[in-house]
Amino acid sequence: MKTFTHIIISMIPLGVGFLAGVATATGINDWYRYLEKPVFNPPNWLFGPVWTVLYLLMGVTIYRLLIKPPSPERSRAMRFFWIQLVLNGAWSFIFFNAQQLGWAFVEILLIWIAIVGMISTTRRVDKIAAYIQIPYLLWVSFASVLNGTLWWMNH
Template sequence: MKINNTFKLIISLITIVGLGSLGGIFTIAEIPTWYAGLNKPSFNPPNWIFGPMWTTLYILMGVSFYLIWKLPESSIRTQAIRLFVIQFILNFCWSIIFFSMHQIGWAFIEIIVMWIFILLTIMQFRKLSMTAAVLLVPYLLWVSFASLLNGSIWRLN
């Protein structure tokens, strides 16, 4: 069955925003309790910023993924999709490791691996669509900041 592009865009957005938001289940209960009790660096943003930021990033990721998915099948496209899925799984797992398991150090290691896979995804997407690659740059920048924040929280605690 061939899926038309409009449906691919809808599936991409719903899946990425939906699954990305699902990570909030592991986060939300821990913010006023465990997370509130952690020592944080002076550059720690207010908690309210994370929801809108991640929603925006997931929308950009969804559009980026769609731009790759709609292209004709090829080995380069398949590799790009694989890299995207790997980094997305790592994204999802980070919330569990950091917030549910309270493993700040392991979360730091995991977010560094995630950052590498985001960069690899951008590089692979660039071979297929410059727009798709550029749409992931804010995500890479935010994860760069989140890595610094995670590492700083680990050091302070």
């Protein structure tokens, strides 16, 4: 039963991704398409597959943390995990629904800090669980530059 619970919990990032996708879908074909965009803006179709992989990797990370024995280090890593996930889920609503590019930029910088914290604390508990989050950190680094550039170009 415990393993089943761990698997269910590890699917929560996909649920957050689904909700973020709903928020994104409402704005991407509306006001977003009219924004001035930088030359390095990826095509819209790329975001879904990339985020799906990243949310799956988040699920693997939380699963690997959950199966480790309880410890203060594991608790810190899990706190950072949940913080970054909540921030991640909120970004789409700030950017696409509220259309607040500046606040979304501030928020994505907080996500980046939380991801660094998650990787750093998770590394002390499970190196694999930490290292599989590096693509997420790289993507959010790119997304931060993109968000900041969109804000600068369109305010």
